[in-house]
Amino acid sequence: MAPLDSADFAAWFRLLETPGLGREKARRLLAALGEPAAVLASPPAVLRDVVGPKLAEALQQEPPDFAARLQAAQAWLAGGGQRHVLTLGHPAWPPLLLQAADAPLLLYAEGDLSALSAPAVAVVGSRQPTPQGRDNAEHFAHELASAGWVVVSGLAQGVDAAAHEGALAAGGRTVAVVGTGLDQCYPARHRALARRIAEQGALLSEYAPGTPPLAEHFPQRNRLIAALARGTLVVEAALRSGSLITARLANEAGREVWAIPGSIHAPQSRGCHALIKQGAALVESVQDMLDELDPSATPQPAATAAPAQADLPWQPTETAAPTAPTDPLLAALGDDPVALDTLLARTGESTATLNARLLELELTGHVARLPGGLFQRRHRG
Secondary structure (H helix, E strand, O other): OOOOOOHHHHHHHHHHOOOOOHHHHHHHHHHHHOOHHHHHHOOHHHHHHHHOHHHHHHHOOOOOOHHHHHHHHHHHHOOOOOEEEEEOOOOOOOOHHHHOOOOOOEEEEEEOHHHHOOOEEEEEOOOOOOHHHHHHHHHHHHHHHHOOOEEEEOOOOOHHHHHHHHHHHOOOOEEEEOOOOOOOOOOHHHHHHHHHHHHHOEEEEOOOOOOOOOOOHHHHHHHHHHHHOOEEEEOOOOOOOHHHHHHHHHHHOOOEEEEOOOOOOOHHHHHHHHHHHOOOEEOOOHHHHHOOOOHHHOOOOHHHHOOOOOOOOOOOOOOOOOOOOOOHHHHHHOOOOEEHHHHHHHHOOOHHHHHHHHHHHHHOOOEEEEOOOEEEEOOOO
16 A cells, blocks of 8 residues: 555545535536646635635635544555545546546545446335345345345445345345445444455445544435445335435436335335335346346446556546547547447447546546536537
């Protein structure tokens, strides 16, 4: 692993810790000015032109407790060879996450990075499931993992924990997306489960080490669960449930949504029944899901996307970003919004290569990322 006081990592950390900045404005700064170090070195007048005077001023001042937070992140990274920081452009960045309209700019991961790129299905549901609901979550996850799918969930009590357990019991891989820093575990009772997930899959968070379990982080966590998976299975959910947020986000991204029906008398089934009324597929067996999960449409195999362990965890790709408007990928984009699958067919590139090239074009201002996983060429004067 590279030295933990890496200037690149410190610059990323400093940028993203700026109070009030947020992902959208951070992305705008990176697209306009380049790498985080260049953003932080930019004159105030330049920053004001991009994000306004208030944020320009915030970027000139070190955030409260910045040194201590940076040290905590570095200490966590130093704690094991399976701990990583991924930035946009890293070859292990999850391919499907690049299609998300509100993707994070930096991720912390612990475990097998190849699990982040492998074909995945999300399994989510109630924190207080019925015994049958817990059994269903474990069984469906077990069968999905046995069929080669990575199971993604949120490490919460109830359905999430059962889904992780089912995948692990099958000898498969599972990814837990959490709403805390990876040095924390919420709920605390899942510490042993989290360790097993890191050994047989991966833990993932967009929050820096030291971040506690804040309520507003969990809906944000749900968007990553939906984005990482080809489809989302809701096992049990009340009408007001975070699982329904995950399902809605999956549907908006054009992914499959499945729901398991239950008793009309059980509050935990009402959310699933509402989803089915709205068009989610009713499933009674794992085969119902597998019939809709075409293996030929899955992401590239993990072996082609994961980096060597010796790679710097925060090092961006070294390929020079194209600047000429005659770049072949710009020609393939054309003038109308286009999906990644269409670009794959037009260019013949691998998913990993195409995602890296699209990021380079986005950061240089030649391509815009649109909702729904679409990309569009920007015509600059």
